[in-house]
Amino acid sequence: MSDTTRLSLVEAARVVAHRDFRAILFSRAFLFFLLGPLFPIIVGTLAGGIGGQVQRDATTRLVAVAMADSDAQAMIAARERLAPRVGAALPELAATASAEAPADILREPGRNYAAVVSGSPDAPALTAPQEAIDAWSGPIAMIAAEARTRAPSAFPEVAERPVATSVAAQRTDRIRTAQAGQLILFLLMMLLAGMVLSNLVEEKANKVIEVLAAAIPMDAVFLGKLVAMLGVSFVGIAVWALAGGTIGLLAGSALPHLPEPALGWPLFVALGIVYFAMGYLLLGSLFLTIGGMAATVREVQTLSMPVTMAQLLVFFLAASSITRPGSPMELFAAAFPLSSPFAMLARAAQSDALWPHALALAWQALCVFLFVRVGATIFHRRVMKSGKGGRAIKGHVGGAAPAAGITEKHSA
Amino acid sequence: MLTETGTVTRAQAASSRPLAIEARALVKRFDGTLAVDGVDIAVPEGAIYGILGPNGAGKTTTLRMLLGIIDPDEGVRRVFGNDRPHEVAKLIGYLPEERGLYPAMKCDDAIAFMGALRGLPLAEGKARGREMLESYGLGHAVDRQIRQLSKGMAQTVQLLGTLVHRPRLVVFDEPFSGLDAINQGKLEGMIRDLAAAGTTVIFSTHVIHHAERLCDEVAIIAGGKVPYAGSVDAARDRIPAQVRLETRRSEGAWRSALPADARHDAKAEGSHFWYFPVPDSGIEAMLKQLIEGDSGILSLSIERAGLHDAFVEIAGAAAARALAEDNGQGAAR
Numbered sequence: 110m111s112d113t114t115r116l117s118l119v120e121a122a123r124v125v126a127h128r129d130f131r132a133i134l135f136s137r138a139f140l141f142f143l144l145g146p147l148f149p150i151i152v153g154t155l156a157g158g159i160g161g162q163v164q165r166d167a168t169t170r171l172v173a174v175a176m177a178d179s180d181a182q183a184m185i186a187a188r189e190r191l192a193p194r195v196g197a198a199l200p201e202l203a204a205t206a207s208a209e210a211p212a213d214i215l216r217e218p219g220r221n222y223a224a225v226v227s228g229s230p231d232a233p234a235l236t237a238p239q240e241a242i243d244a245w246s247g248p249i250a251m252i253a254a255e256a257r258t259r260a261p262s263a264f265p266e267v268a269e270r271p272v273a274t275s276v277a278a279q280r281t282d283r284i285r286t287a288q289a290g291q292l293i294l295f296l297l298m299m300l301l302a303g304m305v306l307s308n309l310v311e312e313k314a315n316k317v318i319e320v321l322a323a324a325i326p327m328d329a330v331f332l333g334k335l336v337a338m339l340g341v342s343f344v345g346i347a348v349w350a351l352a353g354g355t356i357g358l359l360a361g362s363a364l365p366h367l368p369e370p371a372l373g374w375p376l377f378v379a380l381g382i383v384y385f386a387m388g389y390l391l392l393g394s395l396f397l398t399i400g401g402m403a404a405t406v407r408e409v410q411t412l413s414m415p416v417t418m419a420q421l422l423v424f425f426l427a428a429s430s431i432t433r434p435g436s437p438m439e440l441f442a443a444a445f446p447l448s449s450p451f452a453m454l455a456r457a458a459q460s461d462a463l464w465p466h467a468l469a470l471a472w473q474a475l476c477v478f479l480f481v482r483v484g485a486t487i488f489h490r491r492v493m494k495s496g497k498g499g500r501a502i503k504g505h506v507g508g509a510a511p512a513a514g515i516t517e518k519h520s521a
Numbered sequence: 522m523l524t525e526t527g528t529v530t531r532a533q534a535a536s537s538r539p540l541a542i543e544a545r546a547l548v549k550r551f552d553g554t555l556a557v558d559g560v561d562i563a564v565p566e567g568a569i570y571g572i573l574g575p576n577g578a579g580k581t582t583t584l585r586m587l588l589g590i591i592d593p594d595e596g597v598r599r600v601f602g603n604d605r606p607h608e609v610a611k612l613i614g615y616l617p618e619e620r621g622l623y624p625a626m627k628c629d630d631a632i633a634f635m636g637a638l639r640g641l642p643l644a645e646g647k648a649r650g651r652e653m654l655e656s657y658g659l660g661h662a663v664d665r666q667i668r669q670l671s672k673g674m675a676q677t678v679q680l681l682g683t684l685v686h687r688p689r690l691v692v693f694d695e696p697f698s699g700l701d702a703i704n705q706g707k708l709e710g711m712i713r714d715l716a717a718a719g720t721t722v723i724f725s726t727h728v729i730h731h732a733e734r735l736c737d738e739v740a741i742i743a744g745g746k747v748p749y750a751g752s753v754d755a756a757r758d759r760i761p762a763q764v765r766l767e768t769r770r771s772e773g774a775w776r777s778a779l780p781a782d783a784r785h786d787a788k789a790e791g792s793h794f795w796y797f798p799v800p801d802s803g804i805e806a807m808l809k810q811l812i813e814g815d816s817g818i819l820s821l822s823i824e825r826a827g828l829h830d831a832f833v834e835i836a837g838a839a840a841a842r843a844l845a846e847d848n849g850q851g852a853a854r
Binding site for chain 2: 113114115116120121124127128132136311312315316317318319320321322323324325326489
C-alpha cells in the first residue's frame with residue numbers, strides 16, 4: 110500500500126478483487142459451479158444416445174430382392190463387388206423368399222424394408238414410397254448393371270497423388286478452426302459472464318455498498334469485482350480444461366482434430382485467452398452496470414433473458430462475417446467492442462498478420478476503461494442516493510426522494 | 522481561551538483549531554426534490570460535532586456529501602482542506618446508519634477488509650482486529666462468521682472496522698441506533714476517548730440527549746436547512762434562563778415585581794408556581810420586593826434552557842414534534 114492519503118485505483122480494485130475472489134473460491138457454491146458444465150454434457154450424451162437409437166430404428170437401408178434365386182444371388186454378389194468402391198451410397202440387400210406382391214411384402218409386419226426390388230437384373234422394378242424410390246433407384250440400377258455382366262468388372266487403378274492441402278481446403282479448414290474458436294469463446298462467455306449480473310446485488314442487499322463507496326471510488330469497486338470474476342472464471346476454465354484433457358487422453362485423442370490456425374496453435378491459444386479476458390471485461394462491465402440497477406435478485410433474473418439474447422446477437426454478428434475477412438461487416442464486427450474479441454479470434458485462425466491484434470487489444474482495453482468509467486458513473490448517480498427517510502416537515506423543504514439503492518431509514 | 526472561571530471549554534479549544542470539515546452552501550436534489558438546501562458546516566479538528574435533526578431532515582445526505590459518497594449539486598465541501606474526500610480516504614472512518622458486513626466473512630477478516638479499504642495492509646488489519654475484538658470482550662468470536670453473531674455483536678465488529686486504521690476523522694451516521702442502553706453508554710465513552718486522543722468525531726442523531734451530553738458543537742438540521750450551527754452552549758444561551766418561583770400566596774403588592782407575562786400555575790392550596798425569564802435587571806431586586814411583600818417564597822430556581830428548548834426555538838415546533846416522534850418510535854423499537 111502506498112504512503113499517501115488514499116489508495117490508488119489499482120490498489121483499491123485489488124482489495125475488492127481479493128475479497129470477492131476468496132469469497133467465491135472458498136464457498137460451497139463454487140463446487141457446483143465447477144460441476145456445472147458436467148450437467149449439459151450428461152444431458153447431451155443421453156439425448157444424443159436416445160436420438161441415435163430412435164433414428165436407427167426409424168430409418169433403414171435394407172432393400173428386399175424379390176427375384177428368382179439366381180437373380181437375387183447375382184444382385185447381392187454385384188452389390189458386394191461394388192461396395193468397396195462406392196461404399197455408403199449402396200443399400201443393404203436381402204433376398205426374400207416371399208411370393209407375395211412387392212407392395213404386400215412392404216406391408217408385412219415384423220419386416221423393415223425400405224423398398225422391394227423385383228423383376229430381373231435386366232428389368233428391375235423398384236416398389237417403395239416415392240422418397241425411397243428417389244433415394245435408391247440409382248444405386249439399384251448400378252447394382253443391376255453390375256449383376257448383368259457375368260464376369261466381375263475390372264476397375265482401373267486410380268493413381269493417388271496426395272498434397273498437404275489446397276488453397277481452398279486450407280481456407281475451408283481454417284474457417285472450421287475459426288468457428289470452433291468463436292464457439293468455445295461464446296460458450297465460455299455465456300456460461301461465465303452472466304454471473305457478473307448479480308454481483309452488486311449482494312452489496313446492495315447487505316448495505317456494504319455504502320462502506321465501499323465511502324472508502325474508494327466506484328470505478329475501483331467495478332474493476333475489482335470484474336477482475337475477481339475473471340479470476341474465478343479462469344480457475345473454472347483451468348479445471349474444466351484439465352478434466353477435459355484428461356478424459357481426452359484416456360480416450361486416446363487428447364485434442365480435437367482441427368486444422369492449424371494461421372498464427373499457429375500456441376499464439377492462437379494465447380490470443381484466445383487474452384480475447385476471452387477482454388471480452389469478459391467488456392461484457393462484464395456492461396452486465397455489472399445493468400445488474401447494479403436491479404434492486405433484487407428477482408430483478409436480476411428477469412434481466413438475464415434479454416442479456417442472453419444480446420449476447421447471442423453479438424455472437425451472430427461476429428460469426429456471420431467469418432467467411433468474408435476484410436468485408437465491411439467483418440471490419441465492423443472487429444471494431445464493435447462487444448463482438449471484437451470474437452471477430453479477432455476468427456482472424457487469428459485465418460490470417461497470420463499480428464498487428465491487427467495489437468490494435469484490437471489496445472482498442473478493447475480502452476473500451477474496458479470507458480465501460481467501467483461510464484458504468485460506475487451511472488451507478489453512482491442512479492443508485493447512490495438517499496432515500497425514503499424523507500418526510501416533509503411542514504413549513505420546510507421536504508425530505509429526500511425515494512431511491513433504489515441506499516436509503517435513509519427511519520430508525521432510532 | 523479562558524472562561525470567567527479560568528477554564529477552557531472543549532468547544533472554545535476546538536474552535537481555535539484548523540477545520541477537519543468545511544462545507545459551504547451545500548445543495549442536493551433528488552429527482553427534483555430538494556433534500557439539502559444550502560447547508561454550511563465547519564467542524565474543527567479534535568471536536569465532537571453533532572448533526573441533530575429528525576429523520577428525513579437531510580442528515581445522511583449531508584454526511585454522504587461530506588464523505589464523497591454523493592456529490593453536491595451546488596456548494597463546496599472540504600475534508601482536511603481537500604475538496605475531493607476520497608483523496609484523504611485513509612484519514613477517515615465511516616460507520617453508516619445501515620450497518621453492512623459480508624455475512625460469510627469471519628470477524629477479524631471483516632475488520633481487516635474495512636481497514637484495507639482505507640489503506641491498512643490486510644495482515645496488520647487482521648492482527649489489530651484480533652486485539653480490538655479481545656479488548657471489547659469479543660475475543661471468543663474472532664473466528665466466527667458475521668452471520669453467526671447477534672445484531673449487537675455485528676454492530677460492534679463494524680464499529681471496530683471503522684476505527685481499525687486509526688483515522689483522524691470518524692463519521693458516525695446514527696451510531697446509537699439499535700443499541701441498548703449499556704452499549705449506548707459504551708459508545709459514548711468510546712467517542713469521548715477518540716476525541717481525547719485528538720480524533721475529530723462527527724455524528725448524526727435524532728436523540729437530543731446524545732448530542733447534549735457529547736458534542737462541543739452541533740448543527741441543527743430540519744427540512745434540509747441548517748438554521749443553527751455552533752456550540753451547544755451558545756445554542757442554549759439563545760433562550761434566556763427561566764425562573765421557576767413557588768409562593769404560598771397568589772396575590773399581594775409583590776405581584777408587581779413579577780413580569781407581566783409570567784405564567785401562573787396553581788398546583789394546590791398554598792402552592793403557586795410562576796414561570797418567567799430572568800429579567801434583564803437581574804433577580805436580586807425582584808427577590809427583595811418579593812420578600813418585603815411577604816409573598817411566602819417556598820422555592821426559587823433559575824433554570825438554564827436545555828438543547829431541546831433551543832431546538833424548538835431554532836428549528837420550530839414542527840421539527841421538534843418530528844424529532845419527538847422519531848424518539849418515540851426509537852423507544853418503541
